[in-house]
Amino acid sequence: MVLGFAEPRRLHPASVVLGIPLSQVIQSLIFPLFAGFAAGGIVTLWILAIVGVFSLVFRVLDWQRRHFSFDGEVLRVDSGVLSRSHRSLDVDRIQQVEIQRGPVQRLFGLAAIRVETAGSASEPEVDLRVLPEADAVALRAAVRVSKARATGRPSEDGELDDAGEPVGRQVLEVPAKHVAIASVTGARLLVLPAIIGASLQFVGQQAGRFTSWIEEQIGRIDPSTLSDGVFEGPDWWLIAASAVFVAVLVMAFAIGVGLVRDGRFRIERFEDDLHVSRGLLTTRESVVPLRRVQLVVIQRNWLRRLLGYASVQIRSAGGSAGGDGRVTVPLLPGTDIDRLLREILPGVEGVPTLTSHPRMALRRALFRWLRPASYLIAALWLAPGVFDVLDNTIVARLAWASLALLPLNAVLAIVEYRHLAHALTDIAVVSRRGALSISTTFAPVVKIQAVTARANLFQRRLGLASVVVHIAGPGAVVAIMDAAADDATELHRRLTEHAAAPSPAAAAVLGSSSGSREPEPA
Amino acid sequence: MSDLPPPPPPQPGPPAAADRFAEPERSAAGHTDPTTPSDLDPTDIDASGLDAEPLDDRERKLDPRMVIVWRVFGGLSLLFPLTALSVAGYLLVSPAPWAVPATAAIVWIIGVTWYPGARYRAWHWRLTDIALELRYGVLVHRHEAVPYFRVQQIDISQGPFDRLLGLATLQVTTASASGSAGLPGIPAADAPQIRMQLLARAAVAVREQPDEVRDAV
Numbered sequence: 001m002v003l004g005f006a007e008p009r010r011l012h013p014a015s016v017v018l019g020i021p022l023s024q025v026i027q028s029l030i031f032p033l034f035a036g037f038a039a040g041g042i043v044t045l046w047i048l049a050i051v052g053v054f055s056l057v058f059r060v061l062d063w064q065r066r067h068f069s070f071d072g073e074v075l076r077v078d079s080g081v082l083s084r085s086h087r088s089l090d091v092d093r094i095q096q097v098e099i100q101r102g103p104v105q106r107l108f109g110l111a112a113i114r115v116e117t118a119g120s121a122s123e124p125e126v127d128l129r130v131l132p133e134a135d136a137v138a139l140r141a142a143v144r145v146s147k148a149r150a151t152g153r154p155s156e157d158g159e160l161d162d163a164g165e166p167v168g169r170q171v172l173e174v175p176a177k178h179v180a181i182a183s184v185t186g187a188r189l190l191v192l193p194a195i196i197g198a199s200l201q202f203v204g205q206q207a208g209r210f211t212s213w214i215e216e217q218i219g220r221i222d223p224s225t226l227s228d229g230v231f232e233g234p235d236w237w238l239i240a241a242s243a244v245f246v247a248v249l250v251m252a253f254a255i256g257v258g259l260v261r262d263g264r265f266r267i268e269r270f271e272d273d274l275h276v277s278r279g280l281l282t283t284r285e286s287v288v289p290l291r292r293v294q295l296v297v298i299q300r301n302w303l304r305r306l307l308g309y310a311s312v313q314i315r316s317a318g319g320s321a322g323g324d325g326r327v328t329v330p331l332l333p334g335t336d337i338d339r340l341l342r343e344i345l346p347g348v349e350g351v352p353t354l355t356s357h358p359r360m361a362l363r364r365a366l367f368r369w370l371r372p373a374s375y376l377i378a379a380l381w382l383a384p385g386v387f388d389v390l391d392n393t394i395v396a397r398l399a400w401a402s403l404a405l406l407p408l409n410a411v412l413a414i415v416e417y418r419h420l421a422h423a424l425t426d427i428a429v430v431s432r433r434g435a436l437s438i439s440t441t442f443a444p445v446v447k448i449q450a451v452t453a454r455a456n457l458f459q460r461r462l463g464l465a466s467v468v469v470h471i472a473g474p475g476a477v478v479a480i481m482d483a484a485a486d487d488a489t490e491l492h493r494r495l496t497e498h499a500a501a502p503s504p505a506a507a508a509v510l511g512s513s514s515g516s517r518e519p520e521p522a
Numbered sequence: 523m524s525d526l527p528p529p530p531p532p533q534p535g536p537p538a539a540a541d542r543f544a545e546p547e548r549s550a551a552g553h554t555d556p557t558t559p560s561d562l563d564p565t566d567i568d569a570s571g572l573d574a575e576p577l578d579d580r581e582r583k584l585d586p587r588m589v590i591v592w593r594v595f596g597g598l599s600l601l602f603p604l605t606a607l608s609v610a611g612y613l614l615v616s617p618a619p620w621a622v623p624a625t626a627a628i629v630w631i632i633g634v635t636w637y638p639g640a641r642y643r644a645w646h647w648r649l650t651d652i653a654l655e656l657r658y659g660v661l662v663h664r665h666e667a668v669p670y671f672r673v674q675q676i677d678i679s680q681g682p683f684d685r686l687l688g689l690a691t692l693q694v695t696t697a698s699a700s701g702s703a704g705l706p707g708i709p710a711a712d713a714p715q716i717r718m719q720l721l722a723r724a725a726v727a728v729r730e731q732p733d734e735v736r737d738a739v
Binding site: 291446448449450451452453454455456457460468470471472473474475476477492495496497499500501502507510 | 652653655659662668671672696698699700730731732734735
């Protein structure tokens with residue numbers, strides 16, 4: 001089923017309404033709303049009505065003027081009401097084609113297509129919203145076929161399903177249980193109480209009464225009564241109960257958000273592309289070409305380490321930060337990591353044996369962790385007047401409490417030291433680091449752009465050095481911290497060689513056919 | 523004047539490397555980015571680059587006049603923060619108000635007298651078979667390697683003071699935002715030639731790789 005995209009076409013008429021990006025809606029409403037609130041009542045409605053009519057007219061004109069076409073080589077988008085833009089996108093430059101379906105869009109059988117390129121920083125290069133779902137799928141398939149042809153590799157379009165779509169092989173499916181566990185063990189959980197606290201204010205009088213009651217209870221805790229021992233204070237069980245209530249609320253909320261975002265997380269493999277789909281209400285489907293994978297980061301915070309889980313982040317070239325250049329597998333059992341790695345980085349058999357760093361690195365880790373703690377302690381203890389009032393002020397209590405940071409940070413330093421490690425195989429460079437959250441970063445050696453070794457005064461005295469491996473894209477580095485100086489020199493040499501002339505084995509990650517090819521005679 | 527080697531005896535006939543640029547054969551993927559070395563206009567290279575002296579792989583130092591640049595600019599750029607710090611220290615520190623300004627003065631004097639020379643002595647660069655390597659840094663030693671194969675773009679920049687002294691900086695950019703190298707203190711007259719040499723080596727390195735690896739960004 002190949003629909004003709006050679007002729008310029010318009011988007012679906014529904015894009016007059018559905019094609020508006022949310023940020024634009026907010027932007028266009030903020031000013032009138034503020035103006036309206038300042039003026040009050042009926043004026044707000046008038047302003048909103050005028051803005052609404054103008055936007056609608058503008059959207060209709062925009063829809064009329066927006067055309068796209070794809071002739072097998074170039075994706076063209078012509079748009080603009082007042083200022084026109086004609087965008088041509090070469091098929092080679094296309095990195096990712098993502099199909100997105102919101103709940104309303106799914107209701108009407110529509111979908112949006114987002115095309116990302118190596119250059120695009122934060123916004124997709126081309127954003128076509130919305131068009132009939134069949135067209136979106138067909139356009140993505142057409143781009144895929146053309147890309148395969150352009151890269152000179154025959155697409156193995158052997159298996160096709162009833163609709164003429166190639167059938168993928170399932171690589172990974174994250175069950176709802178794991179998405180839920182991921183939601184309550186992730187760092188995002190820490191942000192949620194603030195959100196809930198803020199939203200409670202809007203919930204209504206009941207909630208308002210509840211919060212003021214809590215404030216009252218807290219207000220009754222007087223520090224001076226604590227030490228006196230004649231404290232008749234609040235009902236502790238009530239406070240405990242409300243704390244549990246809030247905790248449960250936060251967790252339920254987190255699980256809900258997590259399921260909506262990452263529910264039905266699935267990775268399938270089509271030829272040399274990974275198709276990642278996720279989301280319950282808004283389904284997002286992205287394509288990660290295997291040859292574009294730049295970094296794979298396995299992250300395990302202490303809670304997930306205890307439970308034996310990890311999350312895996314896959315970064316591909318030039319993807320938008322926080323957007324879809326990064327695909328994060330929310331949670332998978334530690335035992336599945338090697339299997340997933342074998343899929344993402346062909347040739348990598350799993351996490352290789354890592355070389356740990358010399359004992360001197362522990363000194364550096366201790367120094368790194370104790371330094372900020374000691375600043376805080378020094379500030380608290382040397383603050384003017386601490387010694388005069390050391391018995392009964394909050395500063396004094398904080399000053400005593402801050403001493404507990406020393407053993408705590410020392411333990412963290414030891415944990416960090418024990419996890420510091422690296423490895424360099426023929427295919428990938430691996431670095432492990434972190435204290436609270438341990439991350440193991442993999443980068444294919446074919447992707448190395450430059451290598452820096454560095455050693456400051458202290459590192460040189462301890463016989464240590466760090467190596468930073470630069471991968472294409474903003475902020476994409478693999479940092480190997482505090483390796484033995486000799487190891488670092490050797491690593492630097494080998495990494496530079498890999499970057500200068502990737503071996504055929506290293507090129508295996510670029511796709512099925514590349515590994516066997518001989519370099520052209522120069 | 524410059525640290526560049528004397529020109530070797532002229533070679534009979536066109537250099538072997540020049541033949542590689544005779545045909546601007548495009549990769550199958552068809553690069554569209556004009557800065558990619560493989561797309562360099564071959565006539566452009568022949569014009570000024572390859573006929574000139576090829577650079578060997580010995581270790582080089584910067585132009586000694588770089589010390590003057592660092593002395594002037596280091597002195598100026600330290601002046602403002604150190605002055606601010608001195609004033610704040612003088613007003614806030616009660617037992618010994620002169621301690622902070624005095625320390626600041628010592629730091630400034632070291633920054634103007636000793637540091638630029640030490641920085642110059644620490645700076646080395648060389649063109650190995652496969653990469654441009656830079657070693658520099660006084661307190662933090664750095665060793666950067668940018669393989670020719672990964673070079674995307676080379677800029678020559680000259681500040682006003684550089685122009686006065688006839689110096690230039692080569693900025694070698696890769697596809698990585700953080701993995702780009704700056705090579706300061708090159709005599710302005712030599713900079714275009716070093717740039718052409720680097721580009722030529724980059725073009726050769728790109729040509730020697732198979733297609734898949736070639737555009738493996």
